[in-house]
């Protein structure tokens with residue numbers, strides 16, 4: 001094997017990376033209103049983080065109004081959103097960067113205020129724990145979702161295919177299917193949230209059906225070598241649970257591998273997406289599943305510059321995605337390359353608001 005480093009090139013399908021420091025998808029809830037449309041501020045934010053041959057994974061983006069669960073998140077289902085995203089992709093491409101769009105349907109992680117008073121949808125009518133944010137930016141108790149009918153699924157799958165075509169029209173270099181973090185496709189995968197008794201529930205082969213049908217649809221809408229998928233085995237974000245995680249995700253990843261897609265993106269379960277907590281004794285996700293996927297793997301979750309370098313040097317993964325550190329370090333790639341100190345991030349400005357905590361983090365001198 002040739003020696004790989006964070007700064008050696010890597011091909012993820014049709015995505016030819018000059019280095020392996022990837023920006024993780026990060027919801028920032030700063031799309032223009034009304035219409036959830038990306039605008040100039042978003043373009044500036046992504047352009048700040050773009051590097052020649054560097055891959056950015058744009059924030060989770062709803063494929064339909066039904067797929068929205070937080071205020072201010074962008075969509076990719078209206079002509080205005082397609083035009084808005086062009087500002088972003090043009091700005092990233094002007095710096096020689098690559099950008100893929102993460103395709104999102106939140107499922108039950110939503111609130112009736114987004115859906116004209118109707119409940120959110122999911123695999124089964126199982127209420128998530130805790131609270132959720134309304135369309136009016138207020139916290140409210142979660143609601144019991146409505147289980148999707150089998151007859152509704154073809155139209156749902158089509159929204160992902162249409163979103164893929166829209167992403168392509170917006171100038172993205174590819175799409176990443178969000179099948180992680182307790183959102184709709186994860187709700188179908190895991191048996192804590194999927195109690196269905198039809199062909200989409202019960203056996204593992206049934207629970208992977210919808211994510212794979214969506215994956216096939218987006219491949220059909222563009223090309224396998226421009227499609228990635230994100231999975232979060234053992235993750236508990238969104239109140240997720242599963243009785244046999246290794247068997248479920250092994251099957252899912254083997255099936256995904258057959259599709260010859262650009263990459264598999266795995267999130268290590270050691271980080272808890274919603275807080276600064278570290279999960280103790282979390283299973284080693286990459287070590288458990290990497291061998292089942294015959295293609296490039298992006299690893300994410302709690303990496304430092306040093307641990308990322310080791311991850312690549314030991315061939316545990318082909319690229320490493322950074323989330324929180326990319327929020328506070330627009331020039332994260334150059335800081336890592338030159339072993340410079342990193343800016344700390346401010347969690348208070350992660351979600352919503354203005355340029356503060358978004359485009360005003362300084363680059364290193």
Ligand SMILES: Cc1cc2nc3c(=O)[nH]c(=O)nc-3n(C[C@H](O)[C@H](O)[C@H](O)COP(=O)(O)O)c2cc1C
Pocket residue numbers: 024025026027028059060102178180181230267271273300301302303321322323324325350351
């Ligand atoms: C503010 C914030 C927003 C996030 N939004 C998304 C998202 O839109 N899609 C997603 O798959 N993960 C999302 N995540 C998870 C990150 O992509 C990443 O997996 C996580 O932050 C762990 O990586 P880190 O330790 O490098 O931050 C988000 C995390 C944070 C902190």
